[in-house]
Amino acid sequence: MKIIVCIKQVPDTKGGVKFNPDGTLDRGAMLAIMNPDDKAGLEAALRLKDQYGAEVTVLTMGLPKAADVLREAIAMGADKGILVTDRVLGGADTWATSTTIAGAIRNLDYDIIITGRQAIDGDTAQVGPQIAEHLGIPVVSYAQEIKVNGNTVTVKRQYDDRYHMVEVKTPCLITALSELNEPRYMTPGGIFDACKAEITTWGRADLKDVDDSNIGLAGSPTKIARASDKVRKGAGEKFVPETPTEAVDIIVGKLKEKHVI
Amino acid sequence: MNLEEYKGVFVFAQQVDNKVDGIAYELLGEATRLAAPLNAKVTAVLVGSGIKNLADSLAEYGADRVIVVDDPELKDYRTEPYAHALASVINEFKPEIMLVGATAIGRDLGPTVSARVATGLTADCTMLEIGDFPLVAIPGKESEQKHNQLLMTRPAFGGNTIATIACPNNRPQMATVRPGVMQKIEPKKGAKAEIVEFNPGFTPNNRYVTIKEVVKAVNDVADIMDAKILVSGGRGVGSKENFKILEDLAEVLGGTVSCSRAVVDSGWKPKDLQVGQTGKTVRPNVYFAIGISGAIQHVAGMEESDIIIAINKDEDAPIFDVADYGIVGDLNKIVPELTAKLKAEIAAK
Numbered sequence: 208m209k210i211i212v213c214i215k216q217v218p219d220t221k222g223g224v225k226f227n228p229d230g231t232l233d234r235g236a237m238l239a240i241m242n243p244d245d246k247a248g249l250e251a252a253l254r255l256k257d258q259y260g261a262e263v264t265v266l267t268m269g270l271p272k273a274a275d276v277l278r279e280a281i282a283m284g285a286d287k288g289i290l291v292t293d294r295v296l297g298g299a300d301t302w303a304t305s306t307t308i309a310g311a312i313r314n315l316d317y318d319i320i321i322t323g324r325q326a327i328d329g330d331t332a333q334v335g336p337q338i339a340e341h342l343g344i345p346v347v348s349y350a351q352e353i354k355v356n357g358n359t360v361t362v363k364r365q366y367d368d369r370y371h372m373v374e375v376k377t378p379c380l381i382t383a384l385s386e387l388n389e390p391r392y393m394t395p396g397g398i399f400d401a402c403k404a405e406i407t408t409w410g411r412a413d414l415k416d417v418d419d420s421n422i423g424l425a426g427s428p429t430k431i432a433r434a435s436d437k438v439r440k441g442a443g444e445k446f447v448p449e450t451p452t453e454a455v456d457i458i459v460g461k462l463k464e465k466h467v468i
Numbered sequence: 469m470n471l472e473e474y475k476g477v478f479v480f481a482q483q484v485d486n487k488v489d490g491i492a493y494e495l496l497g498e499a500t501r502l503a504a505p506l507n508a509k510v511t512a513v514l515v516g517s518g519i520k521n522l523a524d525s526l527a528e529y530g531a532d533r534v535i536v537v538d539d540p541e542l543k544d545y546r547t548e549p550y551a552h553a554l555a556s557v558i559n560e561f562k563p564e565i566m567l568v569g570a571t572a573i574g575r576d577l578g579p580t581v582s583a584r585v586a587t588g589l590t591a592d593c594t595m596l597e598i599g600d601f602p603l604v605a606i607p608g609k610e611s612e613q614k615h616n617q618l619l620m621t622r623p624a625f626g627g628n629t630i631a632t633i634a635c636p637n638n639r640p641q642m643a644t645v646r647p648g649v650m651q652k653i654e655p656k657k658g659a660k661a662e663i664v665e666f667n668p669g670f671t672p673n674n675r676y677v678t679i680k681e682v683v684k685a686v687n688d689v690a691d692i693m694d695a696k697i698l699v700s701g702g703r704g705v706g707s708k709e710n711f712k713i714l715e716d717l718a719e720v721l722g723g724t725v726s727c728s729r730a731v732v733d734s735g736w737k738p739k740d741l742q743v744g745q746t747g748k749t750v751r752p753n754v755y756f757a758i759g760i761s762g763a764i765q766h767v768a769g770m771e772e773s774d775i776i777i778a779i780n781k782d783e784d785a786p787i788f789d790v791a792d793y794g795i796v797g798d799l800n801k802i803v804p805e806l807t808a809k810l811k812a813e814i815a816a817k
Contacts, residue, residue, distance in 0.1 A: 430635070
């Protein structure tokens with residue numbers, strides 16, 4: 208079985224977002240991590256590898272430093288890493304990103320493609336289903352559980368008020384939720400392998416069946432009209448009461464003041 | 469692509485189990501607002517099996533026309549037959565704007581359809597307006613500025629930044645819209661819409677999946693998006709059992725219990741009670757954040773609440789940065805005493 212896991216390097220928004228003095232996001236000061244939903248997708252792939260035997264290829268698109276997340280994935284147990292990087296691919300929206308990644312994947316053999324549901328920087332949840340659409344394969348989004356039996360994959364697909372147990376034939380694409388599993392840590396042997404591992408780097412010329420009009424900033428149908436850092440609501444009053452009774456009196460007082468009770 | 473051919477504001481009227489989802493009415497309300505400056509009609513696209521009877525309610529909430537795609541293959545939501553239905557409607561009827569709810573269905577259907585009809589899609593919008601792109605004409609290139617564009621505003625970076633996005637060269641302009649953000653119109657009783665039945669034909673192919681089982685969450689609780697008072701708990705509540713003290717407080721105030729993602733991940737509460745980026749957006753009159761640290765993903769889903777009261781033992785918890793009233797203290801002592809005191813206050817009236 209061949210599995211491709213698409214991963215993204217994102218700035219860590221947990222543990223505090225850093226701002227510049229002018230109020231814009233200080234992306235340089237934030238740690239770059241493997242996107243959490245993607246890490247769950249990788250873990251799901253590694254579990255399938257443990258259980259059934261599989262070759263796991265991790266693929267990312269980004270700046271050259273995105274190779275770091277590929278090495279991290281290899282240290283966790285992935286077999287190969289492919290970095291898609293090229294100046295002409297920059298500024299891509301989800302359409303241009305998905306056409307690019309689909310163009311890279313057309314060079315590879317696969318049974319299952321796993322992506323995270325969404326990345327914590329953009330939060331769009333669009334790239335996974337769009338890759339499947341470009342490749343003409345079925346997609347099952349929001350996977351909470353993945354089981355494989357021959358060429359049939361059974362997925363527990365989450366909805367707002369229910370889940371479906373869905374059967375899909377390979378080749379297929381599945382988007383993973385971070386609640387799918389608890390990703391493993393890198394192993395010392397894995398880290399050693401990752402240091403030695405050769406990362407395959409592909410550029411624009413390596414993409415298969417992709418038109419120039421569908422890549423990068425120019426090939427993105429959506430355009431940013433305006434971007435701003437959100438002015439957050441300021442903090443209100445903070446109290447450090449001596450006793451629970453004092454705390455209760457403060458809350459009840461405020462609820463009365465605001466005519467809630 | 470001849471952009472001029474594309475006319476009208478379309479809404480994907482999500483239904484599940486032959487019941488129209490609230491998001492459909494919210495989108496119709498917004499579509500009605502957007503259609504006015506464009507002089508356009510509002511069309512609802514109703515997709516399912518045995519669903520024709522739902523068209524009238526869509527008319528009451530603002531649809532001038534309802535396109536019904538009714539086929540046995542469309543009984544339960546599956547990406548492929550639904551994407552085929554909606555993409556076929558778009559290719560046949562050529563909408564200028566296509567709105568879809570940012571639900572667990574819409575966030576799968578939207579990207580698939582946008583890729584199929586080759587247009588842009590802006591996810592999880594919180595504000596839509598009609599305006600110019602670029603917002604300000606570039607000097608010397610005034611004639612290149614496009615008017616009557618859909619400007620789509622959405623949070624990104626876990627709610628830390630907002631971006632306004634346009635789709636000037638492709639049609640339809642597609643957006644998914646977060647539930648709970650747009651306003652429904654006051655329903656017009658007895659309003660009728662033009663009904664158009666449309667079936668593009670459904671032939672199962674490799675992209676059709678098989679649903680083996682549908683398991684519904686036991687849902688005996690009110691929708692948290694409708695609640696006036698929410699008593700929301702986080703990891704700090706400590707256990708599934710300890711949510712009892714929050715339920716008691718909610719009961720006394722006539723409110724509803726909700727929770728953070730950590731609580732859902734721990735299996736203490738079901739997903740439909742989750743507030744935040746990957747849960748629901750709520751704006752109650754009063755939001756109690758109890759034992760919730762206040763990760764930005766959570767705050768993004770509740771910061772529009774009128775009054776936010778936070779109880780947390782960690783003085784540095786980020787929730788205090790958005791709370792109107794922050795109480796540093798032990799929730800296990802404060803919450804039961806608060807419930808008792810409120811009970812007494814209300815009884816005394």
